[in-house]
Amino acid sequence: MSGRAAGGGERLSYFEGYRAIGAVVVVIFHAYQHNRDPVTWHWPLEGTTWHDLLRATDLVVDLFFVQSAFLLGRPYLRACLDGERRQHARAFLVRRAARVLPLYYTAILLVWAISNPILPGDWPDLLLHVTFTQTFSQAKIFYTNGPAWSLAVEMQFYLLLAVLGALAQRICGRLRHRSARLAVLLLGIAVLAGACDGYRLLAVSAWRLPDTYWPAWFGLPAKLDVFAAGLLLALLAAGGVRLPGAAARRLVGAAGIAVLVGGSVVRLRPGFPETFVHGVYGAGCALVHGASVLGGSHGPRWARVRWLVALGGMSYSLYLWHEPVLRLLDSHGLLPERGTAAGFGFTAVLLLAVSLPVAWLSYHAVERTGQFVARAFDGEGRRREYYRPLPDLPAPPQIRDVTEVLSLRGRLPAGTWPTRD
Known part of the structure; x- marks a missing residue:
């Protein structure tokens, strides 16, 4: 969620357009989820195609993961393949911390303080969230700020990428031929995806974990193949793979949409383990992005509209603040009675109307501060010396x-x- 498309300049500005749509869709889904009947847990539109579409919107989180893996993995893969500027783990983690931590800690600490007015409060929950380990807790994974679970997964992936990136650069640096380096990187990505699918098979077939055991399905091990899809796309781009023309771009994009639709249809089958659908969603999102990334285009025109790109820039704030806003509106009796389609529509409109200004303020007051902090470090993660002593x-x-x-x-x-x- 927190990756930025800045690394690709204008050519990747459409990533922000996708991210903007994704964040708005997440807000709408949580408004829908909030309007389940409090007694029967019946969804307002259950039994309709609209309900199935809204349930499938969790693919948006897979889209965020694919984008993060592509944008953050691409510099490492270029360094491994072509010996471009070496990527330093310390610099990478400093940039990620500057991007994620200011807003994340602001949101977590503020919401926790309001929810726990009497000290010591639920300090185990706070400890889990500030260490990005809430995804290991069945009781606390969605506490304080529900959407923050995906930020915990991303932060865990950043640490893994820093370790694997350093290892890959060392191994590839010893290989003479580019084809050998490419093969090693392909093998590494395949191992990540295979480990994830093996974990899922064990969790479903051997351990028989229930669908409601959240750490099993919302943790990094269950999402690695989604990140692997983004890394594979980054490797293809770094390796010089290019689609031959507009027809090929349309074919790849259509294939991606077909994969996403197919995954959404398959998950409706009774008894089908939903966890496997997210690997399919990751592949579909990678294909949709690959149509532009590998086709040398600037992406869909609609995704490059200026106001949509601007909304994508503050999508991280919208993503983190909308649930606390929803809880605040509900606690003040400003939301309609739950369980009706009309109530869902009103909730979605009101939630967006309030959350968007909050996200704008948060972006300018908090997120941009992190961007300035990142500039205080050089390419090796060391603090820049702005006031070096003059030579004698x-x-x-x-x-x-x-x-x-x-x-x-x-x-x-x-x-x-x-x-x-």
């Missing part, structure tokens, strides 16, 4: 009369001036 200047030569001053003109070091004996 040579002692000025001694003169006896004006003729010596004239003879020294043009030969004195900058910043020196002769003094009279």
Whole structure:
């Protein structure tokens, strides 16, 4: 969620357009989820196609994961393949921390403080959230700020990428041929995806974990193949793979949409383990992005509209603040009775109307601060020295009369001036 498309300049500005739509869709889904009947847990539109579409919107989180893996993995893969600028783990983690932590900690600490007015409060919940480990807790994974679980998964992926990126650069640096380096990277990505699918098979078939055991299905091990899809796309782009023309771009994009639709249909089958659908969604999102990334285009025109790109820039704030806003509106009795389609529509409109200004304020007051913090570190993750001491200047030569001053003109070091004996 928190990755930025800045690394690709204008060519990847459409990533922000996708991210904007995704964040709005998440807000709408949570408004829908909030309007389940409090007694029967019946969904307002259950039994309709609209209900199935809204349930499938969780693919948006997979879209965020694919984008993050592509944008953050691409510099590492370029360095491995072509020996471009070496990526330093410390610099990478510093940039990620500057991007994620200011807003994340602001939202978590504020919501927790309001929810726990009497100390010590639910300090285990706070500890889990500030360490990004809530995804390991069945009781606390969605506490304080529900959508923050995906930020915990992303932060865990950043740590994994820093370790694997350093290892991959070391291994590839010892290989002479580019084809050998490419094969090693492909194998590494395949191992990530395979480990994820193996974990899912064990969780479903051997361990028989229930669908409601959230740490099993919302943790990093269950999402690795989604990240692997983004890394594979980044590797293809770094490896120079290009689609031959507009027809090929349309074909790949259509294939991605077909995969997403197919995954949404398959998950409706009774008894089908939904966890496997997210790997399918990851592949579909990678194909949709690949149509533009590998086709050399600037992406869909609609995704590059200026206001949509601007909304994508503050989508991280919208994503983190909308649930606390929803809870605040509900606690003040501003939302309609739950269980009706009309109530869902009103909730969605009101939630967007309030959350968007909050997100705008949060972006300018909090997120941009993190961007300035990131600039205080160099490419190796070290603090920039803005006030280095000036080097020692040579002692000025001694003169006896004006003729010596004239003879020294043009030969004195900058910043020196002769003094009279």
